[in-house]
Amino acid sequence: MSADAKPTTCYGGSYVDRFQLYLEQSGEHGAILQYVHHSLAEEFKRIGALKGSLDVLGVGSGGGELDVQMLSLWQSTFPGGPIATDIVEGSSELTNNFKALVAKTSSLDNIEFSWHIMSSEEYEKQVKAKRDIKKFDFIHMIQMIYYVNNLGQTIKFHQSLLKRNGRLMIIVEAADSGWDILWKTYHEELCVGGITEYRASREVVACLESQGLKYEEHSLPHSFDITECFNPSSVTGDCLLSFMTGKEHFSESFSPEIRAGMLDLLRSKCSTERDGRVFFNSDLKCILVHD
Ligand SMILES: C[S@@+](CC[C@H](N)C(=O)[O-])C[C@H]1O[C@@H](n2cnc3c(N)ncnc32)[C@H](O)[C@@H]1O
Numbered sequence: 001m002s003a004d005a006k007p008t009t010c011y012g013g014s015y016v017d018r019f020q021l022y023l024e025q026s027g028e029h030g031a032i033l034q035y036v037h038h039s040l041a042e043e044f045k046r047i048g049a050l051k052g053s054l055d056v057l058g059v060g061s062g063g064g065e066l067d068v069q070m071l072s073l074w075q076s077t078f079p080g081g082p083i084a085t086d087i088v089e090g091s092s093e094l095t096n097n098f099k100a101l102v103a104k105t106s107s108l109d110n111i112e113f114s115w116h117i118m119s120s121e122e123y124e125k126q127v128k129a130k131r132d133i134k135k136f137d138f139i140h141m142i143q144m145i146y147y148v149n150n151l152g153q154t155i156k157f158h159q160s161l162l163k164r165n166g167r168l169m170i171i172v173e174a175a176d177s178g179w180d181i182l183w184k185t186y187h188e189e190l191c192v193g194g195i196t197e198y199r200a201s202r203e204v205v206a207c208l209e210s211q212g213l214k215y216e217e218h219s220l221p222h223s224f225d226i227t228e229c230f231n232p233s234s235v236t237g238d239c240l241l242s243f244m245t246g247k248e249h250f251s252e253s254f255s256p257e258i259r260a261g262m263l264d265l266l267r268s269k270c271s272t273e274r275d276g277r278v279f280f281n282s283d284l285k286c287i288l289v290h291d
Contacts, residue, residue, distance in 0.1 A: 009147035009194035010090025010119060011062070018243040019062070025240055026282065029065055031222040032142065032171060035286060036070055039218060043288065044077040047137050047167055054078055056085040057136040057161065059120050060144025064098030068105055070140070075107070084112040086134070090119040121149055124157050135163045142171040143284075145204060146195050152207050155289070159213060162291035171220070174283040175202035178270030182244070185265055189254055193246055201285035213289055220284040227277045230263060 011019055023029055048054060054074060058067045067087070074083055089095050095117050102108055116123050120141075127133055139158050148154040158168050173179040183190050183198035191198055201217065208215050228237035232251075241250035245262070254262070267273075271280045 008090065008119070011094055012091055013093075014248060016091065016093050018239055021236065021239050022243040023065075025228075025236065026222075026224040028143075028222060028224070028282065031220060032066055032284070033069055035218070035220045036066070036073060039286075040070070041073060041077055043167065044074055044138075047165060048074070048078040048081070049165075051078075051081070051137065053082045053084070054138070055134065055136045055163070056083065057088070057139040057158075058085065059088045059123075059139065059141045059158065060147065061087050061089050061098060061140075061142070062091070062094045064094075064101050066142055067098070067140075068101055068108065071108060071111055074138075075111075082110070082112075084114070086114045086116060086136070088116045088118065088120055088123045090117065090122075092117055120144075120154060120158075124154075127157075127161075133161070135166070136161055137163050137166045138169070139166070140169040140171075142169075143173075145170055145172050146199060151197075151199060151203065152211065155204075155207055155213070156211060159211075159289055159291070162289075164291055166291045168289040170204055170287045170289065171284055172204055172287065173200045174219070174285045175200045177283045178266070178281040179244075181270050182262065182265060185269075186245075186258070186262060189258055190245055195246060201287065204285075204287055208287070208289060215287055215289045218286045218288070220286050222282045222284055223272070223279040224282055225277050226266065226271065226280040229266065230278065 056071070056074065061067045064087070071083065071085065087095070087098065089098070095115060102113060139161060141158070145151065145154070162168060177200065180200040187198065205217060226240060228234045229241050231237050238249065238251050242248060245253070247253040250259070266280065267278055271278045
């Protein structure tokens, strides 16, 4: 890697393990799925109306747990019609998990998958080099917008890939959520690796406004128990803190003063306490960008 090259943001090695533990501990997928089932069915019907086939693009889909559920919802709102899905994900480990999940989900047999194991930036370059650009009815970026090099360019490019009546769905941490407070307060310590600029829903909305794009913003409330993070001998707590701060080992990163300050902030400003347990505010926003 040249001195000024940005480290890859796509998950590999132990990052994948920390992410899996985070998903288990946080119940984040459950909160997103609840939203998907309650709020997206009507949106999907509207997008699919009068169409003979559907093209879906997932960007930063990880292990595909959410994609698979959304594809099932597409099948029920768009019965009989052919559905093709393209996946852009730079992690080969997570893409393998996604492929394994597809292989054991027989109801997805009639969906055609095209895998692009690369970052969204590489995909953009490849697409722009072609004459014939594939367009999509629905594009989703769930919990991945933090990692792209250039927020404005990424949104502009993906919005330009929408077919008529299509939607780009961005799910991102909410402005003033615990994540937003933690990452903005400790910007200097945290924004040093793959993420050089933290962004929550406020930054995404400001970007859409500056580009004059039409969108809707929906709240997706979520919190999870981080009590273990305050037990210095807890392996789970350290792993969770490591994922939340983008480090390999929280307990071996930063100075003791900074670690203590982060823990204090997590408890006092990013969470609420109930029955002796600490619940981190992990509210999300779902932003639907119009074609
Ligand atoms: C927090 S995970 C979210 C995964 C999935 N969307 C979910 O919600 O379960 C972020 C994902 O974005 C991927 N990623 C990171 N940087 C990326 C980039 N520049 N282009 C495409 N994917 C990227 C990571 O490999 C990882 O799978």
